[in-house]
Amino acid sequence: SQTKVAVVVGSLRKESFNHKLALALAKLAPADFSLEVLQIGDLPLYNQDDDANQADAVKRLKAQVAASQALLFVTPEYNRSMPGVLKNALDHASRPYGQSVWGGKPAGVIGVSVGAIGTAMAQQHLRNVLAYLNVPTLGQPEAFIQAKDGLFNADGSIGDASKAFLQGWMDQYVAWVKKHV
Numbered sequence: 001s002q003t004k005v006a007v008v009v010g011s012l013r014k015e016s017f018n019h020k021l022a023l024a025l026a027k028l029a030p031a032d033f034s035l036e037v038l039q040i041g042d043l044p045l046y047n048q049d050d051d052a053n054q055a056d057a058v059k060r061l062k063a064q065v066a067a068s069q070a071l072l073f074v075t076p077e078y079n080r081s082m083p084g085v086l087k088n089a090l091d092h093a094s095r096p097y098g099q100s101v102w103g104g105k106p107a108g109v110i111g112v113s114v115g116a117i118g119t120a121m122a123q124q125h126l127r128n129v130l131a132y133l134n135v136p137t138l139g140q141p142e143a144f145i146q147a148k149d150g151l152f153n154a155d156g157s158i159g160d161a162s163k164a165f166l167q168g169w170m171d172q173y174v175a176w177v178k179k180h181v
């Protein structure tokens, strides 16, 4: 049977490197894994007053996460942390209190940035939040990707310099997920 992976990308930018990375990773996954990038750009800003009456976009996000067996976060780093759009999505689907949909779903964290430390700080902040949300998150291998010419081929696949590394990361991620589902 298929293992459904909900992919959350922390950038809304049309030409996002992280969105590209998410799509390229989907192609490195085995045939029994299906990765789907969730839409988070239309979520309202989280407001606790709305907990009893969540917006349709929030209900959609929660239903998609609930219907998945695993999570994959692909995020840039903004000012040494995760982007607000990603934190907003995490907060929305964690509420109302006691009705979080994140808990227990195995996850991987990865990201690409133009900076030299390749999203390391953003990933660490994200790991902190995921720990609280009771999301078992792959610890090793870590993957901090710097956006450089040749990272992606023209067809969006991973270029030769990073392909073996990212395939290895994906294989370990898949093994991690299989341990938990």
Ligand code: FNR
Residues within 6 Å of the ligand: 011, 012, 013, 015, 016, 017, 018, 019, 076, 077, 078, 079, 080, 081, 112, 113, 114, 115, 116, 117, 118, 119
């Ligand atoms: C950045 N960028 C960035 N890069 C980095 O390595 N560390 C950082 O702390 C930051 N901070 C930061 C803040 C803000 C507000 C922006 C818009 C950008 C640069 C970032 O890596 C670059 O814009 C990437 O292209 C963003 O990822 P996507 O949108 O291509 O997926």
